[in-house]
Amino acid sequence: xxxxxxxxxxxxxxxxxxxxxxxxxxxxxxxxxxxxxxxxxxxxxxxxxxxxxxxxxxxxxxxxxxxxxxxxxxxxxxxxxxxxxxxxxxxxxxxxxxxxxxxxxxxxxxxxxxxxxxxxxxxxxxxxxxxxxxxxxxxxxxxxxxxxxxxxxxxxxxxxxxxxxxxxxxxxxxxxxxxxxxxxxxxxxxxxxxxxxxxxxxxxxxxxxxxxxxxxxxxxxxxxxxxxxxxxxxxxxxxxxxxxxxxxxxxxxxxxxxxxxxxxxxxxxxxxxxxxxxxxxxxxxxxxxxxxxxxxxxxxxxxxxxxxxxxxxxxxxxxxxxxxxxxxxxxxxxxxxxxxxxxxxxxxxxxxxxxxxxxxxxxxxx
Amino acid sequence: xxxxxxxxxxxxxxxxxxxxxxxxxxxxxxxxxxxxxxxxxxxxxxxxxxxxxxxxxxxxxxxxxxxxxxxxxxxxxxxxxxxxxxxxxxxxxxxxxxxxxxxxxxxxxxxxxxxxxxxxxxxxxxxxxxxxxxxxxxxxxxxxxxxxxxxxxxxxxxxxxxxxxxxxxxxxxxxxxxxxxxxxxxxxxxxxxxxxxxxxxxxxxxxxxxxxxxxxxxxxxxxxxxxxxxxxxxxxxxxxxxxxxxxxxxxxxxxxxxxxxxxxxxxxxxxxxxxxxxxxxxxxxxxxxxxxxxxxxxxxxxxxxxx
Numbered sequence: 001x002x003x004x005x006x007x008x009x010x011x012x013x014x015x016x017x018x019x020x021x022x023x024x025x026x027x028x029x030x031x032x033x034x035x036x037x038x039x040x041x042x043x044x045x046x047x048x049x050x051x052x053x054x055x056x057x058x059x060x061x062x063x064x065x066x067x068x069x070x071x072x073x074x075x076x077x078x079x080x081x082x083x084x085x086x087x088x089x090x091x092x093x094x095x096x097x098x099x100x101x102x103x104x105x106x107x108x109x110x111x112x113x114x115x116x117x118x119x120x121x122x123x124x125x126x127x128x129x130x131x132x133x134x135x136x137x138x139x140x141x142x143x144x145x146x147x148x149x150x151x152x153x154x155x156x157x158x159x160x161x162x163x164x165x166x167x168x169x170x171x172x173x174x175x176x177x178x179x180x181x182x183x184x185x186x187x188x189x190x191x192x193x194x195x196x197x198x199x200x201x202x203x204x205x206x207x208x209x210x211x212x213x214x215x216x217x218x219x220x221x222x223x224x225x226x227x228x229x230x231x232x233x234x235x236x237x238x239x240x241x242x243x244x245x246x247x248x249x250x251x252x253x254x255x256x257x258x259x260x261x262x263x264x265x266x267x268x269x270x271x272x273x274x275x276x277x278x279x280x281x282x283x284x285x286x287x288x289x290x291x292x293x294x295x296x297x298x299x300x301x302x303x304x305x306x307x308x309x310x311x312x313x314x315x316x317x318x319x320x321x322x323x324x325x326x327x328x329x330x331x332x333x334x335x336x337x338x339x340x341x342x343x344x345x346x347x348x349x350x351x352x353x354x355x356x357x358x359x360x361x362x363x364x365x366x
Numbered sequence: 367x368x369x370x371x372x373x374x375x376x377x378x379x380x381x382x383x384x385x386x387x388x389x390x391x392x393x394x395x396x397x398x399x400x401x402x403x404x405x406x407x408x409x410x411x412x413x414x415x416x417x418x419x420x421x422x423x424x425x426x427x428x429x430x431x432x433x434x435x436x437x438x439x440x441x442x443x444x445x446x447x448x449x450x451x452x453x454x455x456x457x458x459x460x461x462x463x464x465x466x467x468x469x470x471x472x473x474x475x476x477x478x479x480x481x482x483x484x485x486x487x488x489x490x491x492x493x494x495x496x497x498x499x500x501x502x503x504x505x506x507x508x509x510x511x512x513x514x515x516x517x518x519x520x521x522x523x524x525x526x527x528x529x530x531x532x533x534x535x536x537x538x539x540x541x542x543x544x545x546x547x548x549x550x551x552x553x554x555x556x557x558x559x560x561x562x563x564x565x566x567x568x569x570x571x572x573x574x575x576x577x578x579x580x581x582x583x584x585x586x587x588x589x590x591x592x593x594x595x596x597x598x599x600x601x602x603x604x605x606x607x608x609x610x611x612x613x614x615x616x617x618x619x620x621x622x623x624x625x626x627x628x629x630x631x632x633x634x635x636x637x638x639x640x641x642x643x644x645x646x647x648x649x650x651x652x653x654x655x656x657x658x659x660x661x662x663x664x665x666x667x668x669x670x671x672x673x
Contacts (some may be wrong), residue, residue, distance in 0.1 A: 003469030007458065014457045204453035204512070207417050208470040209443045363438075365419045 004218025011192065012222060021188065026180045026230045030237045033172040041127050046093040047074040047085050052101035056143070060113075063139050064095065069131050082116060092118045093128050105143075173238045174326035175299030177231060178319045181257065182293050184227045185264035186271065187285035189220050193272035194281040203365065212361050220265045227261045228254075247333025253326070259346055260322045264289075266353035273360035293319040318349050368396040368551045369430035369444065369519045371416060377424035378411055378574075385411040387574040388425065393553065398546045400565030401555040402666065407571040409555040410450055413524050416553070417447050429520060443471075446518030446550075450525050452509035456498030460489055460508055463497050464515060471516035482511040484544055488537075503534025510541070521545065523554040527561065539564050559663040570666055577669045582662050589665045594637055595624045595658035598650040607648045614640060619667055626664060 012018045046064070050057050065072045073091045076082060082094050096114040098104070104111040115132055117125040196202040205215060231254070238244040246253075267289065275281040294300060296310065297319040303311055314320050321342040328339045336343070371393040378386040386408045393399045401409045414420040416427055418438035427434040429441050454463050461475075464486070468475050479486070489504050489511070497508060506526055513521060523542075527535045539561065546552055554565070562568045563582040570577040570585075578585055598604055604625055608618050614636070617628045629637055638655045645653050658664075 003466055007455070007462070007466050010458055010462065011455070199453070199456070200449050200451040201453040201455060203419065203449040204447065204467070205470060206419060207442050207445060207447045208467075209439055209472070210470055364421065365414060 001214055001218055004214070005221045008192070008219060008222040012226070018188065022184060022226055022230070023233075025183065026176075026234055027237065029176050029180060030173070030234055031241070033176055041069055041124070041131055043068075044070050044093065044128055045073040045091045046070045046095060047076050047082075047091045048072060049076040049079070049082065049094060049096045051099045052097050054100075054102035056102040056105060057097040060097070060136065060139055061095075063135055064132065067131075067135055069135075086118055092124065093132065095132065172299075173234070173242070173244055174323050174330060175294075175297070177234050177257070177326060178260070178297065178299065178322050179290065179293055180230050180234060181227050181261055182264050182289055182319060184230055185223055185261050186268035186289050187282065189223050189265055189268035190271035190275070190281040190285055191278050193219055193269065194275055194278045197272075198277055206363055206365070212358060212363055216269060216358065216361060220269070223265060224258075224261055227264075228258070231257050244330070246330055248329035249335065252336065253329045256322070256325050256329070256343065256346075259343070259350060260318070263318050263346065263350040263353055266350065266357045269357035270353060270360060273357065273362070292317055296320070297323050299323060318346060321346050368549045370395045371520065371551065371553070372428040373412075373416075373425070374427070375425040376412070376415060376422050376427060378408075378415060378420065379423050385574050386415075389574065389576060390425075391569060391576065391579055393551065396546065396549055396551055398542060398552045398554070398564075398566045400562055400568040401553065401571055402557075402559055402562045402568055403555075403571035404557060406573070408574040409571060410524055413447070413522050413553070413555065417445055417522060418442065443516075444519040446513035446516065446521045448509050448513040448521075448523045448526055450528070452505045454497040454505060454509055454512070457496060459494050459496055460500070461493040463508060464511055467512040468515045473516050475515065478515055478517060481517055482514045485514065485541055486511045502530045503537070506530050506534065506538060507541075510538075514545070519550060521550050521552045523552070525555055525557065527556055527558060535561070559666050562662045562666070570669060572670055578665070585665050586660055586662055589660040589668065591628055591668070592632075593658045593660050593664055594627050594629070594634070594655055595621065596627065596641065596653065596655040597624050598645055598653045600650050601625075603648070604645070604650070607645060607650070608641070611640060611644045617667065617671055621661075621663065626658060628668065
């Protein structure tokens with residue numbers, strides 16, 4: 001057994017590709033999701049066309065610029081300049097205050113702001129408009145309390161889409177942990193087992209007196225250790241690079257992760273048992289495990305918004321339950337009492353996959 | 367320390383292909399037994415059945431007293447198997463490969479060094495080299511060392527000489543002869559007919575059946591019919607040109623630098639005249655036709671032709 005594990009480590013450490021997947025990938029993914037694919041906005045260039053130039057529009061402009069989300073790139077003089085400003089390409093939004101803004105607000109209790117957005121990146125545009133509206137709405141509430149003592153409203157075209165306080169990296173870290181553990185455990189083991197089949201070394205191992213459980217343990221033990229190291233790397237990155245809070249028990253988190261790792265390994269063995277080549281194993285883990293993990297686990301797209309049949313499918317995704325557990329521990333800081341159901345489901349799935357994989361793993365060639 | 371192998375009307379089907387058709391044969395203790403046959407004749411399937419990697423659809427195989435289906439764990443302990451593609455880890459060094467195979471059979475390289483000394487000595491200078499960087503002949507010796515490391519009583523080698531140069535092939539057979547003297551029963555398959563004469567007994571296989579089963583000498587003795595060998599100045603086109611002769615000529619095949627032909631009851635003079643005439647008209651010179659002593663290849667080709 002020990003020799004088997006040692007041999008497996010040699011394979012991993014001597015193969016640059018495995019090393020990149022094992023150690024480069026987690027770091028790259030966390031940083032990517034944390035920085036690049038962030039859904040937060042920051043320092044967006046905007047232009048303001050103030051047709052009124054009164055104290056309220058000035059104050060509102062200041063609010064926008066001092067929020068930290070926007071940088072005032074240009075003060076436009078007329079409507080004609082708007083298109084040119086967008087065409088230069090450095091601004092994403094133009095905020096237009098109508099004529100006699102303050103007067104109208106006083107007289108009629110309402111005034112109009114128009115937001116024009118560069119929608120070539122629809123998601124960003126959506127978010128920028130949401131942030132702008134948010135700031136304007138907050139301001140109008142303040143006005144109402146302080147100066148007017150009567151209901152006023154500044155009307156914008158857009159609605160608040162989501163809570164601007166939501167930091168996306170907090171949502172991504174549990175998802176990335178899940179993907180990485182799935183990738184390393186399931187994909188790497190299934191590939192390494194099918195590689196032995198493909199190269200023909202499996203034939204030589206099978207004719208040895210080793211029992212199936214010894215072969216399986218020898219193959220997967222290194223990946224348990226490596227997955228665990230990965231998990232710790234991701235947690236450290238989350239803590240020190242993104243200052244992500246960790247409210248719950250670390251030990252509980254690690255234990256739940258081990259459960260998930262074992263589940264993923266069993267899946268990997270199962271995949272290797274039914275696939276004949278490395279390529280097939282890779283495709284199966286990619287499309288059978290990774291994509292559903294990303295798309296259906298609630299990691300990126302909220303499950304509540306999915307059509308009903310997809311919501312049912314999401315229930316059989318082990319990753320969905322694991323992400324719920326992770327979020328509960330890391331963000332809510334609650335204990336086992338709050339997610340024993342999810343843990344139980346994960347545990348049952350793990351047992352099922354282990355039994356299946358040991359059964360499917362044959363000591364013969366057919 | 368050797369075992370006999372008894373194969374009783376073994377059958378194996380893969381979907382619709384019958385890989386083995388009720389094949390029976392007995393291999394004696396300590397024998398060096400060869401399986402000769404083209405690709406797809408069932409050699410590898412038979413070996414996988416003996417090593418219990420496959421389960422037969424009919425019949426049974428006994429290794430000594432052990433049944434290949436029910437006592438497969440015991441069989442695996444006493445069998446050394448070298449699969450068709452040398453099953454080595456290319457990213458591990460020579461030494462690491464050996465240590466690994468030793469450990470999965472619960473032994474160590476140190477403990478059993480004497481068993482593989484003859485083979486391993488030849489590759490020991492390269493023991494730090496990765497197996498993937500070895501030449502074909504060295505890979506084959508390493509694979510043999512790996513198969514021998516646990517002191518097997520039965521050694522099964524599936525096409526060990528395929529893809530290996532002629533010198534290494536010769537050395538390899540010398541090693542096998544040495545191994546045999548230590549009392550191991552050796553089963554070896556090969557697509558090269560010339561290697562048949564190095565075995566104690568050979569089985570000629572085709573399409574899952576036995577065509578012949580005897581010692582190489584007896585197989586040659588049983589050859590009936592006449593055999594001629596010929597050569598000419600233009601050996602490149604000789605086979606194509608001969609095939610147009612037609613009457614009286616049965617088989618034509620290249621044999622080393624010459625061409626062997628068999629005929630239907632013609633004597634040497636008749637063959638000579640028919641062939642010389644035809645070849646001369648096609649621009650061949652120095653045509654030599656003479657009687658040839660049949661080799662084991664001739665016997666096999668003849669037998670395969672009959673079936």
